[in-house]
Amino acid sequence: MIDSILEKMTLEEQVSLLSGADFWTTVPVERLGVPKIKVTDGPNGARGAGSLVAGVKAACFPVAIALGASWSPALIRQMGTALARQAKSKGAAVLLAPTVNIHRSGLNGRNFECYSEDPMLTGELAVAYIEGVQAEGIAATIKHFVGNESEIERQTISSDIDERTLREIYLPPFEQAVRRAGVMAVMSSYNRLNGTYTSEHHWLLTKVLREEWGFDGIVMSDWFGSHSAAETINAGLDLEMPGPARDRGEKLVAAVREGKVEPATVRAAARRMLLLLERVGAFRKTPDLTERAVDLTEDRALIRRLGAEGAVLLKNDGILPLAKTSLDRIAVIGPNAATARVMGGGSAQIAAHYMVSPLEGIRAALSNANSISHSVGCRHNRLIDVFKGKITVEYFKERGFKGAPLHVETVDKGEFFWFELPSGQLEPADFSARMKMQFVPEESGEHVFGMTNAGLARLFVDGRLTVDGLDGWTRGENYFGTANDEQRGAVMLEAGRTYEVTVEYEPSITNEDGINLIAVRFGVEKPLGDADIEAAVETARNADVALLFVGRDGEWDTEGLDLPNMRLPGRQEELIEKVAAANANTVVVLQTGGPIEMPWLGKVRAVLQMWYPGQELGNAVADVLFGDVEPGGRLPQTFPKALSDNSAITGDLAVYPGKDGHVRYGESVFVGYRHHDTRAVEPLFPFGYGLGYTRFRWSEPRLSASEMSSEGVIVSIDVTNIGDRAGSELVQLYVRSPKAKVERPDKELRAFAKLALQPGETGAAILKILPRDLAYFDAEAGAFRAEAGDYQLIVAANAADIRFVIDLPSPSSYLQPPSY
The missing domain is CATH 3.40.50.1700 (Glycoside hydrolase family 3 C-terminal domain)
Structure with missing residues (x-):
């Protein structure tokens, strides 16, 4: 069916599939019965096409670091299934999740969106999440591929990472998602990798992802994260988001006509887009893009x-x-x-x-x-507490608040992030909005009004300009770096008196990086x-x-x-x-x-x-x-005693937060517990740490073989709950390697099992390792290598609580290229 459609498509129609139609949907080809589908954020709930701060309600699940702390693939698979149902309730066929970037510095603004500092734990949980989502016919999108471990200058910065570090720390979760879970979509990151934008990185998107790992799904850009026509599609980027086309469309057609892009390259990308539509059932049943709020008892119980x-x-x-x-x-x-x-x-x-x-x-x-x-x-x-209460919003067709309002609505929160304006007659680049509300303070005294705006805005209290977000507007850190830093104004207010508050907003000119958002947030509070x-x-x-x-x-x-730091604000x-x-x-x-x-x-x-x-x-x-x-829970990330104990915080700005447009991952593979263990830096709380309300006894480990072979080795440990309460125990298996020609971490997590046991109950932790689990990436050989010799298996409750150390000989050397 797909090939039949492709044969009938013109070049222009093929190209049309390779950009979004708008912020959340793909382009249909009605002549050939190709429907549009909707994508939706995100990792802890399906939002739909509404604003980031409003819209149709959805079930809100735990963030990724909380899921990482669960160490429970089975529960996360259930959550994936529930999220797929939520995506369907928003008319979406693609869920833009999970996020599997690694906890590197402890300061990443999206640290909460990522599972762990360890690639093995991250990969296991990502596989479970994807399997749950995709079992329901919804495509998962693993992101951000790759090197997005910080939000500082993320649209342009180059993450400079050597190949060994990439292969051992930052790529494995993506690899597991492709090889084991069959993830249907990958999202490229904003940043550059070793100087090249990931959306234009042929080695990353084609050689590694498609040729080595066998990925046959689509690669999409992060929103506004593509920057070219020929370079992106030649590298392997299928879908430019959001739409309408900026670097694709007529520009891509022209690139084909000029010989900069082969027609077969466009056809292959279009075919992958059609395959995605087929996989999510869009050809069997025309997608219903209607959004509904579905609040299920079973979702409530699972979230709790x-x-x-x-x-x-x-x-x-x-x-x-x-x-x-x-x-x-x-x-x-x-x-x-x-x-x-x-x-x-x-x-x-x-x-x-x-x-x-x-x-x-x-x-x-x-x-x-x-x-x-x-x-x-x-x-x-x-930011100042957001205003809550009745707000009347008047929308005007042009800038300047001219004439009668074109549309009027009432909302209950002073934050607006418009992906879609409330009337089709309003143009995002040329409209104005006036928000009117009343504020009655509970106490007399100084109150502070605050506002941040992607666009231009002013806030008035009883007609007096109190916060100026227009004159001298400069970009700051809010709304993904498209809004100014919050501007504030203090006013003496009287308890019980009614004050008229008005905010006037207009969009600004397009930002130089092409990301043009329209948003405003305002609030008021009495300082404590x-x-x-x-x-x-x-x-x-x-x-x-x-x-x-x-x-x-x-x-x-x-x-x-x-x-800014690791202290409580x-x-x-x-x-x-x-x-x-x-x-x-x-x-x-x-x-x-x-x-x-x-x-x-x-x-x-x-x-x-x-x-x-x-x-x-x-x-x-x-x-x-x-x-x-x-x-x-058990910690998925080491808690250092001080920020300076983190491996990325060296005092060298080039290592973190970056310098001259580059951030160098100078700590190499020594991230998290790998750094603390190897460099003897005592943490506040080690990786895998967590207390419970009961006690456990562990048996001596049993091995399925006395030495490593191609079939691997299974380690079994009986764990008994010897307390008087139900509880869970986490058994972790690390590998310690002999001296190699490169420095290796003291130990590396390779398997884990979490057991839930009633008082007096015994359960078995079954942990399997394979030859690759002994290996490091040999950059010179371009392969994973494990020399013959004596290894150690470390059975632990956390990275600092080692229960057993077992010698494991490996009589044969192991050398495996990435493409197997």
């Missing part, structure tokens, strides 16, 4: 379970789990207590069906809600100070236990910018110190997208890392704190 499975108990001196019946007074404190921080920022955002805050979850878990007191203490937000911290301390002092919810949110952990560290001094029973619950420094660790009784676990946040927190379930 995943939240607990990814929760990592970092410290516990016995205070957890809390007994529901023995606590008369509980203090719930902190900037993340009453507000549900359920996801990171950027393109992963969705409009969740609902969001349960920790305070709400704890109240629901306890029969005596009157025993709970709450205090905020301090703020940690990077010493009195608010003291109020939180008093709340803690009068309680039996203080539950302190701190961390970050999606303004910090977001696409578009990296973190705002006055949160001060809040922890003072609350802990007032109440000896202080439990800290963290929500971050990666590691943080903890100078206060010795002053609190327990620390629970919850990440951003989706819409059931509060319920999952309560489940763990009160022992209804155990914290099932």
Whole structure:
């Protein structure tokens, strides 16, 4: 069927398939019955074609680092299946996920979107995710291929990575997705790789991806991430996104006519696009692009379970789990207590069906809600609190707010990120919008209004210009680097009085990099100070236990910018110190997208890392704190004692964050625990670390063979739950290699098994390794090499908790090229 359609297509029709029609759909060829299909973000929920900050509601699942902490491929496969259903509810056939870039610096703004610092763990979870999604007939899109481990200058920076490091650390998750899961789509990254844009990188997209690994799906650009006609398609990029065509269309037709692109190259790319449509069933049934909100009981239960499975108990001196019946007074404190921080920022955002805050979850878990007191203490937000309430929006056909509004609507949040304007008569490059709202402060005093805009905007309070986002506008870090840094203005307000707030917005001229977004965000807040911290301390002092919810949110952990450091923002560290001094029973619950420094660790009784676990946040927190379930998570990323202990933070700007348009991966393969173990840098918490509520006994390991062979070796370990509670144990298998002609890490993860056991129950961890698991990549030979000799198998509960070391001879050398 596909070849029959291809034979009838003109060159222009073939080329039309190779660019999007708009932001989210492909181009149909109605003459030949070729339909359009829709793609959708993202990794923790299917948003559909709506705004990043609004639109049809969807189920919000945990972010990737929380899934990485679960170490549970089976659960993640279930999540993939659920996400495929959510994609269908948005009329989408392609899900733009998963993200499998590696945790490198600890500061990456999208650290939360990635599974782990380890390629083996990342690959296992990605395979499970893809299998779940694609079993339902939805295409998964693994991204970002490759070298996108930072958001700094990401559209242009060159990630300079040697081939050995690529083959051992950064490429394996993509390879596993292709070879094992049959992923249907790959998204190229924005950055350059060793000087060449990945969207134009023939070695990457054709030699490695297609010829070595046998990939037969499509390669699409990240949005606005392609820069040429001939170079991209000759390299192997099939689909330019978003549409309409910028570097394809007539330019690509001309390139064929001029002999810069072979007609067969266009035909092959068009064929892959048609194959994708066939694989997702678009030819069998015309895709219904209608978007619906589908809130399923089974999705709610799965999200809640995943939240607990990814929760990592970092410290516990016995205070957890809390007994529901023995606590008369509980203090719930902190900037993340009453507000549900359920996801990171950027393109992963969705409009969740609902969001349960920790305070709400704890109240629901306890029969005596009157025993709970709450205090905020301090703020940690990077941007002023977004305005919430009735907002009337008037849209005008041209700039300048001329004449009568063409369209009027009412919304409830002061953030707009327009992929599609509400009327087809409005042009994205030439319209204006006026937002009108009323604000009634609860307290008298100074209030701060803030606004950031991709475009030009001004904010007025009672007709007086308060925030100027027009004069002197310059690009900053918001909205993927297309908006200005937040502009602020302070106003003295009177409690109970009604103030008229107006925002006027117009789009700006096209940005020089071709990314032209239209967005505005505005808000107002009354700053917190010493009195608010003291109020939180008093709340803690009068309680039996203080539950302190701190961390970050999606303004910090977001696409578009990296973190400034690894400390808690705002006055949160001060809040922890003072609350802990007032109440000896202080439990800290963290929500971050990666590691943080903890100078206060010795002053609190327990620390629970919850990440951003989706819409059931509060319920999952309560489940763990009160022992209804155990914290099932183990760290997928090393937590250093200090940022300077990270392998990428060397003081050399060329290594991080980059210099003169290049970022050099100078640490080579020594990322995460590979660095800490090999360089003897003691971490705060090691890779794979996590506590539970019960105890386990491990048997002596059993091996299926006394030496390595082509069939591999199976290691079996019996694990018994010797405690009085159900719980889970993680068994990790590392390989330690003999001296080679290149320096190798002290040990490398090669297999793992997570066992859920009832009290008294015994389960078997079955761990298999193959000859390639002993190997490193020999760049001179262009192959994976393992010399004959004596290796060691290290059985561990985490990278620092080694239970058994087993000698394993390998009598034969192993040499395997990448294309096998």
